[in-house]
Amino acid sequence: MRLLFIGDVVGRAGRIAVVDQLPKLRLAWGLDFVVVNGENAAGGFGVTESICDQFLSAGADCVTLGNHSFDQREALVFIARQPRLIRPVNYPRGTPGKGANLFETATGARVLVVNILGRVFMDPLDDPFAAIERELEACPLGVGCDAAIVDFHGEASSEKQAFGHFVDGRVSLVVGTHTHVPTADYQILRQRTAYMTDAGMTGDYDSVIGMDKEEPLRRFTTKIPASRFEPASGPATLCGVAVELDARGLAAKIAPVRIGGRLTEARPDFW
Amino acid sequence: MRLLFIGDVVGRAGRIAVVDQLPKLRLAWGLDFVVVNGENAAGGFGVTESICDQFLSAGADCVTLGNHSFDQREALVFIARQPRLIRPVNYPRGTPGKGANLFETATGARVLVVNILGRVFMDPLDDPFAAIERELEACPLGVGCDAAIVDFHGEASSEKQAFGHFVDGRVSLVVGTHTHVPTADYQILRQRTAYMTDAGMTGDYDSVIGMDKEEPLRRFTTKIPASRFEPASGPATLCGVAVELDARGLAAKIAPVRIGGRLTEARPDFW
Amino acid sequence: MRLLFIGDVVGRAGRIAVVDQLPKLRLAWGLDFVVVNGENAAGGFGVTESICDQFLSAGADCVTLGNHSFDQREALVFIARQPRLIRPVNYPRGTPGKGANLFETATGARVLVVNILGRVFMDPLDDPFAAIERELEACPLGVGCDAAIVDFHGEASSEKQAFGHFVDGRVSLVVGTHTHVPTADYQILRQRTAYMTDAGMTGDYDSVIGMDKEEPLRRFTTKIPASRFEPASGPATLCGVAVELDARGLAAKIAPVRIGGRLTEARPDFW
Amino acid sequence: MRLLFIGDVVGRAGRIAVVDQLPKLRLAWGLDFVVVNGENAAGGFGVTESICDQFLSAGADCVTLGNHSFDQREALVFIARQPRLIRPVNYPRGTPGKGANLFETATGARVLVVNILGRVFMDPLDDPFAAIERELEACPLGVGCDAAIVDFHGEASSEKQAFGHFVDGRVSLVVGTHTHVPTADYQILRQRTAYMTDAGMTGDYDSVIGMDKEEPLRRFTTKIPASRFEPASGPATLCGVAVELDARGLAAKIAPVRIGGRLTEARPDFW
Ligand SMILES: [Fe+2]
Ligand SMILES: [Fe+2]
Ligand SMILES: [Fe+2]
């Protein structure tokens, strides 16, 4: 099975990259399943229904979120009728939407996607380690699903790596999001879980994590906000990770993906 | 001028990688100046005089530190007699050692190295932006020095990127350290400063940021420490960034470096 | 029913205050139930079995803990055989000991004690609001118990106050601990829950939160640790809160308690 | 000399308490100098010029601020023409306004007021310990001024207490602000500096730190904001601290002040 995960899409520049590239990649690479993190898609903050639909039309099977899940308040409503949009599983009980869902590919394979928020240097939610334990008990890889993808949305590399090892051999892919910087530590862990600390953002890399530089710089140097953060509008780099799974749903191959914009291009050479 | 920066060396595994590889790289690539971040070199915590000497003998011109600068208390003493070891410049006045120093290469070029601690999600020190302003006023690129390297030791990608833009065109290289994960966002900024959010650690990547997995995993899942953190002992990946400067001391080329261990190899193709 | 809660006992000075004062207070005030927070009783870090026994002998019915619960590793063991020692209820599943327990007073009244850790500016544990909800469902005031005391161990005043309002009318007393400073905002909330943001520590107030001043001052000014923290050894102030409950287990009267040491004395005038 | 410090005035309820009480207190207690922390005076966030004028008319000699200094952007402008409004001294160089100022009382005594932001659990600014050192060097108590008041706006009790000891004997009064809860640890330190960890807010104590309970409770339990924070509108308690200085400008007497609203009344018995 061929998976593509695309990291935090930031604003209009990021959306254009997804809409332009994803249909072609889906076809060219023969992708079976595509996940897009959309927590910054709407002006940098949250996601709207029409943007979510755009991603699904462009070839995404599932859209994940993060700490900005509900910055667009309409997401609190439409998430209930959009099973392909999932929000972090460790939000409090009663939060609209689901934190994990099972999808079927065109060829009938069942793919579990779980979105989880880290807690180190983040707003404290419930234990991400206990949360994944519950999800995997309910739907074990090889039993309840044929592939399992975790979007671990977190700040600290230590927490993300510990989490990767915690589920090693029990999920197909753990990919981090939230720092908006792609990491080069992609690897297949010992028990054959594909791992990458951060997928990077899909946005303009001549920026401060996707945002126009001016206001962040002003805040760092003066400590006084002067205006809202606005997404940077230069050409985006589509960033993510490509994974080929074996028959058991574990990782056979992993490669970073970086297309367009300012970063050095990277594509899987195995497809 | 040819620069190599090597990220946080973690424990014995990391030290072996440096000692094995650096002499060969220095020669093969014709390096003019090499900086090694040594804040985790001694058992994961700080640096001793003999380890610092080892790095210098292996081909480092300068050793930088970070939030673990003085975990080995002998560093408080020997840093005074070792001008090639520098600690973050934004420590309080009166801290032993220097936070910036000017070195001469074999061919007589003057290289300024500044080590700075970020403040987001870190112990609060004085303003890193004001600190670099002072250093660059005292020693401007092209006037007081022929190259200027900043090791920005920080957690948050936003702060590192904002810092990069802040000094764009005024220093040769801003390279982040501390997250222990190499990033793939290396680029030459608009005013020709080489930039990379994190150099990555030089250590065993089958670990939690270089440390044996067991104790970090236990702490994340039980919230109760059971033993000390120990560096992981598998083969290390030497991680860093290679930069070629033009005559003005600004960046002409940049490439990531990853050699050995579990990560995909990367070397500059321009040397 | 007459309750006394005594805040974080710090080191030997704090223990002496408890052992000296508590037997007399118990008698003089005709106390029905006494809780002592013991998380800093052993040299400032954690609690040992013999210290816990000391508090129980001196007149405590229950000893609570906090973020330092298991700094003395023996507590991981003896907490299993000491039902009167409780640790925060929102630790991960599988943590030794209990986070809530039901006790009987001499006159047969049932008192529920719950110890909870806040999450703001603290190590992230599971949701304290969800945790108390579960405990109160299992043992509602007036049904499962005749009095309910919550020791909310937290840093942020906002979280403590929000928690107080959240359980207002459903518990007898919410008292904060952890900041080691007694607050003067004790009051009976609208639905008759007694509330005080922090009980204060029982320790030497010529100190930095109970610790000898020298090392904390050195760390704040130099950012470099030089030695361990040691409890200050001057005379301690016993700090806490006294509450008189009505027949329904809700608060009729509340008063701060400060006895000995440097702080202005305060005692309930209603007993 | 007789000093009164009034803690963070929150919203309209807080302002009414100041305007109603302060003129009477000034007269009744024969106050020589009054400081009001106004960082939350305008709807909970910052201060406007007309509110600042209101405080000065009501009897304040100086208005201090905190982390909310410039939430009302007009403060960035009018602070330049209002020497009686001061903002934290450890903001970056170039911040409008002053962080310390010298005032003269009716009888000709010179009073230094310094406003400082703590860094623990706060946005990181420059070192508060180094900052006070510079101010006291420029204007030592007994030489450059006859009284020195520090409003230390911070979260952590440890940092506030360490700061108090750091300047003990060198200033008249260190009073903390920001937690919005009055503490009962007021005391005269060994070298005769008056100290209180927090003055408490001047606002409605049937609230979450002065704000209407509903939204904070919603955020704590759901982690999703639903509306803006609004100040609670019930009767406020005026909270602060009263200090009598000796001829050298050191503390002779200290007492908490709590007038009106839900908290137990407290007034100095020595005036
Ligand atoms: Fe994001
Ligand atoms: Fe995020
Ligand atoms: Fe490091």
Ligand SMILES: [Fe+2]
């Ligand atoms: Fe570090």
Ligand SMILES: [Fe+2]
């Ligand atoms: Fe404590």
Ligand SMILES: [Fe+2]
């Ligand atoms: Fe504590």
Ligand SMILES: [Fe+2]
């Ligand atoms: Fe405030």
Ligand SMILES: [Fe+2]
């Ligand atoms: Fe504040």
